[in-house]
Amino acid sequence: xxxxxxxxxxxxxxxxxxxxxxxxxxxxxxxxxxxxxxxxxxxxxxxxxxxxxxxxxxxxxxxxxxxxxxxxxxxxxxxxxxxxxxxxxxxxxxxxxxxxxxxxxxxxxxxxxxxxxxxxxxxxxxxxxxxxxxxxxxxxxxxxxxxxxxxxxxxxxxxxxxxxxxxxxxxxxxxxxxxxxxxxxxxxxxxxxxxxxxxxxxxxxxxxxxxxxxxxxxxxxxxxxxxxxxxxxxxxxxxxxxxxxxxxxxxxxxxxxxxxxxxxxxxxxxxxxxxxxxxxxxxxxxxxxxxxxxxxxxxxxxxxxxxxxxxxxxxxxxxxxxxxxxxxxxxxxxxxxxxxxxxxxxxxxxxxxxxxxxxxxxxxxxxxxxxxxxxxxxxxxxxxxxxxxxxxxxxxxxxxxxxxxxxxx
Amino acid sequence: xxxxxxxxxxxxxxxxxxxxxxxxxxxxxxxxxxxxxxxxxxxxxxxxxxxxxxxxxxxxxxxxxxxxxxxxxxxxxxxxxxxxxxxxxxxxxxxxxxxxxxxxxxxxxxxxxxxxxxxxxxxxxxxxxxxxxxxxxxxxxxxxxxxxxxx
Numbered sequence: 126x127x128x129x130x131x132x133x134x135x136x137x138x139x140x141x142x143x144x145x146x147x148x149x150x151x152x153x154x155x156x157x158x159x160x161x162x163x164x165x166x167x168x169x170x171x172x173x174x175x176x177x178x179x180x181x182x183x184x185x186x187x188x189x190x191x192x193x194x195x196x197x198x199x200x201x202x203x204x205x206x207x208x209x210x211x212x213x214x215x216x217x218x219x220x221x222x223x224x225x226x227x228x229x230x231x232x233x234x235x236x237x238x239x240x241x242x243x244x245x246x247x248x249x250x251x252x253x254x255x256x257x258x259x260x261x262x263x264x265x266x267x268x269x270x271x272x273x274x275x276x277x278x279x280x281x282x283x284x285x286x287x288x289x290x291x292x293x294x295x296x297x298x299x300x301x302x303x304x305x306x307x308x309x310x311x312x313x314x315x316x317x318x319x320x321x322x323x324x325x326x327x328x329x330x331x332x333x334x335x336x337x338x339x340x341x342x343x344x345x346x347x348x349x350x351x352x353x354x355x356x357x358x359x360x361x362x363x364x365x366x367x368x369x370x371x372x373x374x375x376x377x378x379x380x381x382x383x384x385x386x387x388x389x390x391x392x393x394x395x396x397x398x399x400x401x402x403x404x405x406x407x408x409x410x411x412x413x414x415x416x417x418x419x420x421x422x423x424x425x426x427x428x429x430x431x432x433x434x435x436x437x438x439x440x441x442x443x444x445x446x447x448x449x450x451x452x453x454x455x456x457x458x459x460x461x462x463x464x465x466x467x468x469x470x471x472x473x474x475x476x477x478x479x480x481x482x483x484x485x486x487x488x489x490x491x492x493x494x495x496x497x498x499x500x501x502x503x504x505x506x507x508x509x510x511x512x513x514x515x516x517x518x519x520x521x522x523x524x525x526x527x528x529x530x531x532x533x534x
Numbered sequence: 535x536x537x538x539x540x541x542x543x544x545x546x547x548x549x550x551x552x553x554x555x556x557x558x559x560x561x562x563x564x565x566x567x568x569x570x571x572x573x574x575x576x577x578x579x580x581x582x583x584x585x586x587x588x589x590x591x592x593x594x595x596x597x598x599x600x601x602x603x604x605x606x607x608x609x610x611x612x613x614x615x616x617x618x619x620x621x622x623x624x625x626x627x628x629x630x631x632x633x634x635x636x637x638x639x640x641x642x643x644x645x646x647x648x649x650x651x652x653x654x655x656x657x658x659x660x661x662x663x664x665x666x667x668x669x670x671x672x673x674x675x676x677x678x679x680x681x682x683x684x685x
Contacts, residue, residue, distance in 0.1 A: 147538050470600075471597075477653070482535055482536065489574050490575050497575065503597060503598075
């Protein structure tokens with residue numbers, strides 16, 4: 126494990142955190158929705174537009190070379206960030222959602238047929254449900270689910286063997302649940318799936334920037350994440366795909382950049398990853414993301430994970446001491462978030478009151494409507510943490526929750 | 535701790551959210567409509583009993599935040615005894631009120647929603663029941679969603 130970082134010093138790298146909201150110091154606890162950006166990432170975007178902006182993979186001129194080099198260096202950096210074998214296994218997308226849609230649309234259209242089964246879990250985000258429903262409708266494949274146990278949000282693996290039938294062609298599951306904070310045993314599940322020839326996808330939206338990720342150790346065929354949740358800019362994310370699988374997949378969108386040669390009737394496509402990247406991409410996004418990944422790895426994602434868990438356990442413990450509160454997510458090995466409901470106070474009212482006290486929470490179904498339905502709730506309130514948050518902020522948050530309970534009694 | 539929020543959570547609103555009026559199903563209703571706010575999952579069903587052009591009785595069931603519940607509760611009180619046309623006019627007044635803070639004509643107790651416009655994310659909560667009302671009066675079958683509300 127790397128040396129313990131100076132958390133207060135790191136927090137000072139985030140200009141946005143130093144502000145008052147409704148006359149109170151901002152407590153930003155909506156990190157599962159999006160993270161804030163350090164000065165170095167913001168500077169990298171400005172620097173790119175002030176010095177190096179040009180289109181990539183087209184020009185011979187100096188600026189185009191610089192832009193292309195920086196764009197491709199970010200791809201190689203992303204491969205290292207996930208421990209992929211090479212940058213050729215990294216496809217730029219707009220984020221996790223587009224990455225999963227890409228796999229569903231290309232791998233799915235090529236490999237799924239009527240009667241096949243797509244295996245998901247009941248804790249999935251809409252982004253790992255709806256793309257599969259769309260491709261299932263087109264191909265006639267069916268969707269099955271690994272059940273969730275209840276409020277703890279952990280997977281019930283007792284029925285796993287009976288779910289892993291010979292019809293299952295793909296297993297897609299979330300690494301860390303955005304609404305529950307569950308950490309799923311992805312390596313164990315991917316290993317089981319691989320033995321049966323099942324292709325696997327891990328939704329890493331909540332994990333990539335919070336704990337060390339090694340796609341080879343996980344043993345997944347695909348891994349998707351978003352830049353904006355890991356201190357990078359919005360609008361960029363990446364799909365890792367095992368090269369042998371990527372090469373079996375048809376293009377995603379058609380256009381420039383992804384072709385070898387084009388005729389009026391027929392086109393030859395580039396190899397992965399460029400086959401999946403039509404048109405001028407987001408160039409500043411990967412460049413900013415590169416700096417974000419350097420920043421996180423300088424801190425050490427093992428350290429970030431430890432800090433996340435400490436805050437989450439601290440918050441969970443303090444909230445558990447309150448009356449008339451329902452807490453969601455696992456009691457053990459909780460990721461950096463706490464989801465909860467107050468008795469007789471709707472989550473939106475909680476979030477509105479917290480807002481006036483300068484505390485940014487999320488309230489709603491967290492894009493996990495089927496899970497909310499299963500748990501018999503419409504929504505929860507959620508506090509989600511990152512390395513720049515502090516125990517003192519958790520104390521402020523808990524006092525606010527107590528105040529809300531008092532107001533509504 | 536919550537000094538700024540009293541313009542939204544007025545006493546009348548809190549009272550109606552904690553003790554909603556006319557909060558029950560109405561099996562013998564003339565018409566009903568479901569209101570659904572996909573953003574937060576708020577979901578309510580509004581029932582009307584008509585006597586010719588007049589709304590004789592109104593009730594609702596469902597779940598949602600304090601604002602949406604209080605709005606539905608106050609709506610039922612407001613529209614009982616009104617004609618269909620008067621109720622539609624009231625919808626327009628309330629819509630103006632919650633989106634701009636101003637409205638023309640008397641809105642009675644519904645004036646407590648005058649602060650909602652300062653909280654753009656909550657306009658949909660305040661207007662949900664009113665959309666359901668219009669849906670019920672028009673006899674719409676599909677659930678009414680707030681997603682097309684221009685705010």
